[in-house]
Amino acid sequence: SQTIHQWPATLVQPVGSPLSLECTVEGTSNPNLYWYRQAAGRGLQLLFYSVGIGQISSEVPQNLSASRPQDRQFILSSKKLLLSDSGFYLCAWSAGNNEKLFFGSGTQLSVL
Amino acid sequence: GQQVMQIPQYQHVQEGEDFTTYCNSSTTLSNIQWYKQRPGGHPVFLIQLVKSGEVKKQKRLTFQFGEAKKNSSLHITATQTTDVGTYFCAGVRTTSGTYKYIFGTGTRLKVLA
Numbered sequence: 148s149q150t151i152h153q154w155p156a157t158l159v160q161p162v163g164s165p166l167s168l169e170c171t172v173e174g175t176s177n178p179n180l181y182w183y184r185q186a187a188g189r190g191l192q193l194l195f196y197s198v199g200i201g202q203i204s205s206e207v208p209q210n211l212s213a214s215r216p217q218d219r220q221f222i223l224s225s226k227k228l229l230l231s232d233s234g235f236y237l238c239a240w241s242a243g244n245n246e247k248l249f250f251g252s253g254t255q256l257s258v259l
Numbered sequence: 260g261q262q263v264m265q266i267p268q269y270q271h272v273q274e275g276e277d278f279t280t281y282c283n284s285s286t287t288l289s290n291i292q293w294y295k296q297r298p299g300g301h302p303v304f305l306i307q308l309v310k311s312g313e314v315k316k317q318k319r320l321t322f323q324f325g326e327a328k329k330n331s332s333l334h335i336t337a338t339q340t341t342d343v344g345t346y347f348c349a350g351v352r353t354t355s356g357t358y359k360y361i362f363g364t365g366t367r368l369k370v371l372a
Contacts, residue, residue: 190365241360248304249304
């Protein structure tokens, strides 16, 4: 069966520090991968999505970047975190276009 | 850009009462999906609607897709405490062959025993 792993579960980082969140999917190949951010009590904002290795599409201009070095690995990064980067980050995958999303357990990021 | 709005933002109901959340898109959607997020958890897929005017039921939950494929609703009959959580719709729209999932703002449901 397919599983999605996302870590760490919680992270507290000072302003100006770098960030690296990792997400891996098992049990499937060539998934579509997504990064979402959820501010406290708010909806999900699509940050990045990828339909293949090295293919990244950004939805909103921001302080973050994403990479897909391997088929089932998706990484969210920042060189210098801002206070406004705080939030709940969710990785998700789908088997293809128009398919349901499977979410990871999320990373609660606090930038202080 | 495309927006998907949901109302209400919050809803408190007594256990046994019905609950409805509405989802509206500024553009026509390929399909719409519904997710539930329990407090402290991650969104979990509930259902997908594809056809104009489609209605689907899952036990006490009834999902509807509008005729114009721009709005949708989720109705829960006789709520239970296990229904607590935030319900999100996600509009699926194709852009240059790529399917984008644009989530609504969510409706947070609290059920009072």
